[in-house]
Amino acid sequence: MASPMTTRPRPLSPNIQIYRPQLTSVLSILNRITGIILSGCAVVLVVWLVAAAWGPHAYAPVQAAIASWIGRIVLFGATFAFFLHLCGGIRHLVWDTVHGFELRSIYISGWTVVVAGVVLTVAAWVAGALMGG
Amino acid sequence: MDPQNMQNMRTPLARAIGLGSAKEGVGAWWAERVSAVALVPLTLWFAASIIAHTGSDYATFIVWLRTPLTAIPLILLLVALFYHTALGLQVVIEDYVHSGIKFAAVIAMRLGCGALATAGVVATLRVAFSG
Numbered sequence: 666m667a668s669p670m671t672t673r674p675r676p677l678s679p680n681i682q683i684y685r686p687q688l689t690s691v692l693s694i695l696n697r698i699t700g701i702i703l704s705g706c707a708v709v710l711v712v713w714l715v716a717a718a719w720g721p722h723a724y725a726p727v728q729a730a731i732a733s734w735i736g737r738i739v740l741f742g743a744t745f746a747f748f749l750h751l752c753g754g755i756r757h758l759v760w761d762t763v764h765g766f767e768l769r770s771i772y773i774s775g776w777t778v779v780v781a782g783v784v785l786t787v788a789a790w791v792a793g794a795l796m797g798g
Numbered sequence: 799m800d801p802q803n804m805q806n807m808r809t810p811l812a813r814a815i816g817l818g819s820a821k822e823g824v825g826a827w828w829a830e831r832v833s834a835v836a837l838v839p840l841t842l843w844f845a846a847s848i849i850a851h852t853g854s855d856y857a858t859f860i861v862w863l864r865t866p867l868t869a870i871p872l873i874l875l876l877v878a879l880f881y882h883t884a885l886g887l888q889v890v891i892e893d894y895v896h897s898g899i900k901f902a903a904v905i906a907m908r909l910g911c912g913a914l915a916t917a918g919v920v921a922t923l924r925v926a927f928s929g
Binding site for chain 1: 831834835837838841842845849850851852853856859860863876879880883886887890914915917918920921922924925
């Protein structure tokens with residue numbers, strides 16, 4: 666009974682490239698991309714901790730790489746990825762409580778994630794600069 | 799779907815239960831949420847601590863890392879972070895890798911996350927317990 670149904674090619678949903686990008690879909694994709702970027706950042710965190718535990722001679726080149734211009738640009742991007750994933754994750758946790766699914770709410774929370782991500786990233790770097798970075 | 803799999807005698811229900819998607823999905827879903835909730839305060843504490851140490855030298859940084867009030871949340875952060883990372887990357891691998899290496903890729907990723915979490919925890923403890 667199952668075989669004629671399961672062997673027939675199933676209809677596929679249209680490919681993602683057909684759709685016009687919307688805030689909802691772009692934020693969904695960004696949450697995944699930032700998650701992958703932050704996985705790389707987690708590796709850097711461990712390298713940094715292991716270097717610190719190893720001693721000053723191992724810590725110095727890692728610290729120099731982070732403090733370099735390329736290091737700072739990467740760290741700035743990582744900060745933005747972190748705050749976007751954090752805010753997007755909190756938005757998902759709210760959805761898990763079955764709240765905020767109306768189209769209007771989804772757009773309000775979506776733009777809140779974008780604005781909060783930018784504001785928190787800038788605030789973090791201003792704070793870092795004020796601390797003497 | 800592999801047509802050869804359709805030839806076997808197992809019912810669709812048995813296949814679904816056996817493959818686990820109808821069995822352990824809820825557990826993975828909860829684990830991702832619980833680790834996410836734990837990571838909200840832990841990552842914010844870590845980000846604030848790093849900002850506060852901008853421009854600090856090695857000795858100052860080690861003094862900060864050595865206190866229990868740093869080492870404990872940092873270890874909790876490492877455990878929650880790599881647990882959450884493994885759950886997230888597993889979904890990514892399962893969505894995009896469809897060949898035979900999918901299983902191997904998930905196992906390799908999980909082992910990598912376990913190894914990195916262990917390395918981070920050991921490094922933190924080494925600094926915390928160094929005289």
